[in-house]
Amino acid sequence: MTLFEKDKCDNASPKSKTVLYNLIFPIWVFPFIPARIPIVFVVNFVIDAAVIWLYLKKHKKLNNPKIYCFRAFGSEKTIQPQIDNRMVLRYSFRAALFGYFADFLGGMLMVGLLETARLAKYIDTYFVWSNFVSGLMHILVTLLVGFLIYKHHRRVGKKRLNLSADEARSLGLAVGILTAPWFFLIPTAWLY
Numbered sequence: 001m002t003l004f005e006k007d008k009c010d011n012a013s014p015k016s017k018t019v020l021y022n023l024i025f026p027i028w029v030f031p032f033i034p035a036r037i038p039i040v041f042v043v044n045f046v047i048d049a050a051v052i053w054l055y056l057k058k059h060k061k062l063n064n065p066k067i068y069c070f071r072a073f074g075s076e077k078t079i080q081p082q083i084d085n086r087m088v089l090r091y092s093f094r095a096a097l098f099g100y101f102a103d104f105l106g107g108m109l110m111v112g113l114l115e116t117a118r119l120a121k122y123i124d125t126y127f128v129w130s131n132f133v134s135g136l137m138h139i140l141v142t143l144l145v146g147f148l149i150y151k152h153h154r155r156v157g158k159k160r161l162n163l164s165a166d167e168a169r170s171l172g173l174a175v176g177i178l179t180a181p182w183f184f185l186i187p188t189a190w191l192y
Contacts, residue, residue: 044099044179049092051178055171056083061163083161091160095175098152103181106145110184113137127187138184146180 056062061083113119122133129135154172157163163171 041096041100044103045092045096047179048095048099048175049089051175052092052095052171053085053088055174056088056161059167061161061167062088087161091156094156094160095153099149099179102145102148102152105148106141106181106184109141109144110138113141125188127189128185129187142180142182142184145184146176149179150176 053062062085110123110125113123114125119133119137122131123137124130124134127134128138150172152172153175154168157168157171158165161168161171
């Protein structure tokens, strides 16, 4: 018996019927369906690339290498690596991979919360806002995934894009807030 066969679940007890019904196509399961993985990844990549490119363009980091002059013997000038569109696309690809992984972890955390006996009766993915605990858990998971994305960009932005600590922190905040999985907060009841 699969979760997608509703007419076979009619003989089940009301509690198990409710759990099975709530597990039918929650929105955070879409990235786990193999046919949708490339589409979700491409959308995630495009959003990450747009946010990162706009941030770097606004802060004049794109195609603007810094030149440092040294008076030491043998090195008159050194140039910091140039941040061009190609570097932004490579960084965005890695960011999209990590963002997809963070969304996957958030989805697995939601499944884990649904598996616990104490929280399973309160968390409702079919209608997220049915009670306080359900809404709070969805908000906390969304914020946790956004925080993971922030930490990743704060750490990697210094290494890959040669940003200062403040610039890497603000890039992490921008990407973490704008690419957090806000779709976790959409009730699946709206999709039917």
